[in-house]
Amino acid sequence: MSIGATDRNRAPYANHPSRSRGRFYPQAESATRNAFQRDRDRIIHATAFRRLKEKTQVFVAHEGDHYRTRLTHSLEVSQIARTIARVLDVDEDLAEALALAHDLGHPPFGHAGERALAECMTLFGGFDHNAHTLRVITDIERRYAAFPGLNLTWETLEGVVKHNGPLINAATSEDDLPWAIRAYEDWRSLDLNTFAGVEAQIAALADDIAYNNHDIDDGLRAGLLDIDALAELPVVGPIIRDCRARFPEASEAIVTLEAVRDLIGVMVEDVLAETRKRLDAARPESAEAVRQAGLEMVAFSADMVGALAALRSHLFENMYRHYKVNRMMAQAERVIRELFALFLEDPKLLPTSYRLRAGEPGSQELARLVCDYIAGMTDRYALEEHRRLFTVQGYF
Template structure:
């Protein structure tokens, strides 16, 4: 299928930070995807969790399964809109590489620890992973991904961080600056990047419903209060009378989620295509100069906002989840304190980066603390818990 004129074309990629000869059998976007799949950071995602921590059950979503679901949804939408599926998959698989152990609780704790040293944000850390922290190639640090993949990975960025990124970017052949430039100029990323942002939202809303019910923290009865969910639950019951049987509750949940996912995908396709027809961009550059184009329609957007509010109140702020997340935050804080005071306790490669006459004080503090944050952010849930027990003698997560 031919790409739309506003889709990213690998033959017209803005290139890599370090020039490389093209691969003989793959496009640049396919090559980027393969590099991500083979990376250490990608493998770690299997033991990094979403809402429920790694020790709480085998069937709850992990960052890895979430990334695969985002990629599947993203490719489906991209195909219908004639966008570049390979680039969408690449961004989807890489977007959570910088996530800490213990989900957002870990990120919040690490951000607080790093507040005097520039803070911590998982999205920026994902870019840091692919640009610097992966160690696979003799010619360069990181994965040396193309501009378009890196642009999509960087979903959010403060002006201060964008300025720092731009100062570190190579001068691309077209002279238009790097991945931080759009945050300074207030322009948009590619449609493929915009699509991954929305596919991420669609995926986590759906699987958090599934995991929440599986955990017993929310029920089908409670979900009937959510108009978007109830609409598709009623459709499932109307089409399959057998789902009225309480013994079929799990099938009813799955069918409701399936219908909700499908309709969200169709809604995004229809509304985005309408926006494209009205704006009529004829190139990727034209897309960047417009407002956001990949979006839900107003009714679906309102429905998803109500669903997100429900999940926030009933699941993410559930007392049982909060209790576990408080322990997770404590683990991250105490790991940060321990490594800051004794950087030699980190693995050798990270410990070596902090070795100077000043230790982690004075002018070296910012770099040293960033190294500590890199080390903690790369941990899986279970490794962080084991390290905390080794360093403190206390087991917080049982």
């Protein structure tokens, strides 16, 4: 066994790198890194990961240097996921890899970009950023001579696809799956009717914790949220009031940072308490038992779910639907729609590497190629491409 593949003692329900179901394209083990560590490193070195630095979280990336982007969000998710995985004694490297990979399929301009691209793809199979993440890591990334994609382990592919739960259940079937999942040659092996492993479930909750808290921070920084109004919300309010009492001379900015830090801690502790309760009740003796459990093992308590619903409602009303954000997102959606329509009508305008693979104008083959191209753009590149194609001075 290689040095990197050695498993330390972990909880029985953890995934173990030396027991991985392997990679689609077999590869020799590394002498220094186990299978999940290699997955994490491949994700970090991927072109799609670097592009996250200029992809919108809430605010378009060029709006300010201090707002979160998809990259900084992914790093925050990773930090929280590692903390939870460490305390639960499961595989930190797998949890980290999944946290870093979870947004690789996001198009430019955040959820506005996803809405626009999904609308454009209505007649061609639709668009879903989670499904597109699988497409990115199994096909679109081209960094190796021996295979397309990143050739990640089964556990990482499964976690990317199912971190929000099973994709096939009593109300859905294989026919309802996004085309980007079915485009992966080995998609049936991912057991889409079961839950993901515990590390993927951790990454999903870490995502919730990260975005709820950094959206508060960014919203206050942008002047779209009011700290006094937040102080009236459950869970959030008591923490803000406590920070104000402990630091009466501190500025609002410092109180915000203190409160966000404390709120992350409260949410993490809630997840740990609820997860331990569920694990104690189910007593899974293997990673497979977690997948077959019939419910999430990693979860918030009912009280926290209610508090987060109130917070999300407040954020939607005062931040996500604020007219300034709506204006940015409306412009972003128009950019996506106009680029898609133009390329679908005239594939000669695509860059050479795409044009050589283009199908007939208006065809499904071309639409999916255009979708890949646009989904891979950063905010900045999409705006530049739109300027070049829709303004006379573009190339002059």
